[in-house]
Amino acid sequence: MPAAGVPLRELGLVLLVAAAITYLATGPVRSMLVRTGRVAEIRQRDVHTQPTPSLGGLAMFTGFVGAYMLAQQLPALTRGFAPVTPEMTAVLAGGLAIVLVGIVDDLYELSAIAKLIGQFAAAIVMTVLGIGFTVFYVPFGEGTTLILDQAQGMVLSVVFTVMLINAVNFVDGIDGLAAGLGMIAGSAILVYSLSVLYDLGGAVSAYPPAIICAILVGICAGFLPHNFEPARIFMGDSGAMLIGLLLAAASISASGKINMSLYGAADLVALVSPIIVVLAAIALPVLDLVWAVIRRTAKGQSPFTADAGHIHHRLLRLGHTHRRTVLVLYMWVSAIAFGAVSFSVVPSRVAVAFTAVALVGAFLATLVPLWQGKIGPQRRSGGDTGGDTGGRVGGSVGGPEGATSTRVDALR
Numbered sequence: 001m002p003a004a005g006v007p008l009r010e011l012g013l014v015l016l017v018a019a020a021i022t023y024l025a026t027g028p029v030r031s032m033l034v035r036t037g038r039v040a041e042i043r044q045r046d047v048h049t050q051p052t053p054s055l056g057g058l059a060m061f062t063g064f065v066g067a068y069m070l071a072q073q074l075p076a077l078t079r080g081f082a083p084v085t086p087e088m089t090a091v092l093a094g095g096l097a098i099v100l101v102g103i104v105d106d107l108y109e110l111s112a113i114a115k116l117i118g119q120f121a122a123a124i125v126m127t128v129l130g131i132g133f134t135v136f137y138v139p140f141g142e143g144t145t146l147i148l149d150q151a152q153g154m155v156l157s158v159v160f161t162v163m164l165i166n167a168v169n170f171v172d173g174i175d176g177l178a179a180g181l182g183m184i185a186g187s188a189i190l191v192y193s194l195s196v197l198y199d200l201g202g203a204v205s206a207y208p209p210a211i212i213c214a215i216l217v218g219i220c221a222g223f224l225p226h227n228f229e230p231a232r233i234f235m236g237d238s239g240a241m242l243i244g245l246l247l248a249a250a251s252i253s254a255s256g257k258i259n260m261s262l263y264g265a266a267d268l269v270a271l272v273s274p275i276i277v278v279l280a281a282i283a284l285p286v287l288d289l290v291w292a293v294i295r296r297t298a299k300g301q302s303p304f305t306a307d308a309g310h311i312h313h314r315l316l317r318l319g320h321t322h323r324r325t326v327l328v329l330y331m332w333v334s335a336i337a338f339g340a341v342s343f344s345v346v347p348s349r350v351a352v353a354f355t356a357v358a359l360v361g362a363f364l365a366t367l368v369p370l371w372q373g374k375i376g377p378q379r380r381s382g383g384d385t386g387g388d389t390g391g392r393v394g395g396s397v398g399g400p401e402g403a404t405s406t407r408v409d410a411l412r
Helices: 008-035 057-073 087-108 112-128 150-171 177-199 204-227 236-254 274-281 283-298 311-318 322-345 348-366 401-411
Strands: 135-138 144-147
Touching: 008 057, 008 177, 008 204, 057 087, 057 204, 057 236, 087 112, 087 204, 087 236, 112 150, 112 236, 150 177, 150 236, 150 283, 177 204, 177 236, 177 322, 204 236, 274 283, 274 322, 283 311, 283 322, 311 322, 322 348
Parallel strands: none
Antiparallel strands: 135 144
């Protein structure tokens, strides 16, 4: 174990095991879905052009459980579990609950209200068992620590968790996007958690957020090779909602763990709280979620009505290919997330320079279609899913049952 009690090797091992189990479990899950005909139908707003197996969240949760069991047995990490702290048990129970809701939705397509009730139920389970806000630091003036009572902490935690679940679920609309964003956001929060662990000298209370992030990064990395364009399997709501719940759990767990006596009010950006780092890491998904609600409400529609107005749809219409759309969003999320984290681990001037360069790079990458003279979607012939088919998949793609069956046979 390195100095200051930060178990880097053990966390790295947990990450690798989560990635390996998820990667190996995804193949059998996909084969089972293809054999049983459980493939995602083509909808008007979808950007994929071939029926593809969903329910990849089952493989991701398998990786989560395997890495969880390994971490529980490692001497350097076992103190981060019950009976020392209940947080990891709460994450496991909440994860199981949200994956079950997601599996039912992937197989039978729950109504928006039923799915929302399931999300709240999973968030409540996780909060009641030990993942909840207790304090919130406001570094204005001389700095103030807000102490939340149990009811306040529970309400704030549940609402925050449901918001993140839906934010990630909303952006899961193009191959590799949600898995990549989850991996990037998880990595940023992991770096922050490790800095907190270092500052606290390896205190046991700071272990859970680091363990959660290591597992999250691992399962996303293990699933991404199967899900990157052209995807062979989708994570489905079960996977996207699991990523959102784990991001919420890591950020809530990290809150209140930082030693405020080590810092002053001058470190405003670095010390607002772990939530700022998390919000930076998932800023694009959250903004996309908020804008979707505003857009749909303004049209007199339900906020849960699906459409083709998300950020990735707009980038496709701008002229980006599927892959480049994903990579551009990766760049934006990385710039924002690691830019925020950098203020906690390097001098402010270095952090400002790093963030500025990263943001400029992401902005220039976004404008690539303008330089190439490709304004608007570029149609491609054949079944090239790497092209700019946007969300305009014709209704005939799904076709009658016979056509869908033919494509399912082709998947085999």
